[in-house]
Amino acid sequence: MYMKNLILLIGLIIGSMSLNAQDVVLEESVPDSLVEPKFGPNYRHFIHTFYNFGVMVTESAEATAVKAYKSGYQLPIGIRYKYKLNNHVALGTDIYYKWSWIYFDTERSSSSVYTQEMYNIGSWGLSPYLRINVGKRGNTLGKFIDLFAYGDINSMRHYFYEQETNSLDPMLLGNYAEKVEVNYKKLSFMNTYNYGAGVRIGWKSYSFFAQYRLNELLLENEVPANLNAGEVPMLLVGFELGL
């Protein structure tokens, strides 16, 4: 009985809908007062994703330590929030996750047997910034210069090397593989955080940046001596795409 009533009710609803249904092909409302949107590239609030690629400037470490590092790269993916104060000044912050790969110069030591050697770091970061815009524009990001600070928590701190097995004792593993890879995790001699500052110069979705780390990535007295490597270079430059 209950089921019958339900079917009847559904039938009536569908029937009445089809009886009165008209095809509204266009419907627009005009608000009483023109309110500019609050959200947009040049409105009060704006959020967008960004992707950047940075290259470590290895020369910067030369004067202070053995040139232990050949190259370094970072690849952050994040979300950027912008709060417009006026047409020329905005504040904002980035939240991101960043992968960093810092490659050792495997020939820094004549006794080295590694074919590849690197730190592999994963970090969560926050980066507040001050934006100065140049030029008149509509609802676009326009040309800008950002001054930013950043702080990262290095949630992943790995040291990795790769070695060809012909340098190993054949009685052990040497006969069973061509290469061996070793990954040390949760490095105790690497800081769990780092921070720095930088500048970003952009046009619409594109920008170049340079950033300088203000603390040491490695804990000075705890770095294993046989690593034969000093502090990681502080300067990084790169290109960014905002979408």
Place this chain on the structure above:
Amino acid sequence: MRVFSLIAGLIFFFSGGVLAQQKYWVFYTDKQDVQFNPYEYFDGKAIERRLRNHLPLFDESDLPLQESYTSTVGMMVDSAGFQSRWLNAQIVYAFDQQIQALYALSFVKEIILIHPNENQTISCELPIQNEMPLQYQIRQKDDLMRNQLMSMEGNLFLDNNITGKGVRIAVFDIGFSEVNHHPAFEHLRGNGKILKTWDFVKNTEDVYAHGTHGRMVLSNIAGVWSHEMMGLAVDAEFLLARTEKARTEPYSEEENWLAAAEWADKNGADIINSSLGYTHHRYFISDMNGQVSLVTKAAAMAARKGMLVVNAMGNEGQGDWKFLGTPADADSILSVAGIHPETGIHVGFSSYGPTADRRRKPNVSAYGLAIVASGDSLTKSQGTSFSTPLITGFAACVLQMHPDWTNMQLLKAIEESGNLYPYYDYAHGYGIPQASHFVGAAGPEPSDAFHFKTENGQLIIEVEEASITEGNNYLYYHIQRQGKSYLSKYSVVKVAHTEVVYIDLAYLNKGDVVRVFYQSVVKEFVNE
């Protein structure tokens, strides 16, 4: 060190060269003692237009700038550029110290910094072109090409031998590639109907390069293909001006538009066709009030000189911007929206009105998909860029019929010829202009096929069952609040049943008006 040099270079580049010379408008106080002979300066058609529009042969805005002022300023700045008679102003490139020195001159009224160019990708056009397979193409093209004119009853003009003869049209665009040899314009070239050309970007006479958009637009005013008309004004005369840069839209395009409008005025244009517009790259929606942009001021000035400016609404209807671009926001010009040929109503991409200060825009509509001249043949393209020249061709025909009309009479009459008139909404304007309004032919038979009724607290719009037909049978209605000059809501409903619209009476205030258009009849319900 190299890195820091790179960064310093980038800072300088992106700052727009703050330390370098910049571009300014210098406005002068007067044009004292300037000699001017309108008969020497103006083309005879420009004089005719002034007389027709009951304007003096010239006023102060027509005079050249005071040469002693411009030469003095010219010596004090780095370089000087375009001089606008209408604005009594000149563009200069100068350093800050030079500008400070100009302020000391008694004849300098105002100096305005023109902000560094904001280069952007093209936003003013939507030339999505689909080359169709040849066999299919001919049938399809025949249908659309015929209907883009028949929708305005263009055949009635042609039957009366009205083809824009004697009307001079200036077309502002990005370039007119192939117009100098494309078969669709052979009749214009052969009859010497392309009177003058000027490239305001490069300051040369050659406009037959840099872009195809102008060619497509011109074809919808006056193109002819295998004896078939693509636009209605095939016998009009033309002034072709390149004002747009390809791929980028720096602010100088607006200066070019102003310069081209002054040029069109001097050379006797009756109508300006402008299938372009500027939106979010430079402006906010609140700027679309007919007051802010240089190009909207230039368009309004052109209207004050007696020219009918026909401008595209823009193609932002489905984008974040949604509303019209500038100069479609200008007062006293005809802004044109797009209609979908299949549905017969607003095509999605066509930008909506009203202006930011709630004036009615668009004014009228035309097909937003059209057959246009392609490289050496025809193609289908879309955008209000192509609705606009269809209306320009229509306007030229009306002006041929009424050569004594002022531009405002012409504008008003074209609005009144709209197939929705006196009904209006911000998507269609007054609808598609109809030639029958001008040639005395009978328009569509109005049928009193609907009425209002109130029932259970609802206002119901009910149509006669006999009026319900297959196909595009629409009922339009809008709500205008009591005491408001603009519409609060508007809608189009495809009629499938007798009770078409239900409006809760509680939604309506006392004095609110519900106005309905159905099958050529407009009625209104006033909530008591």
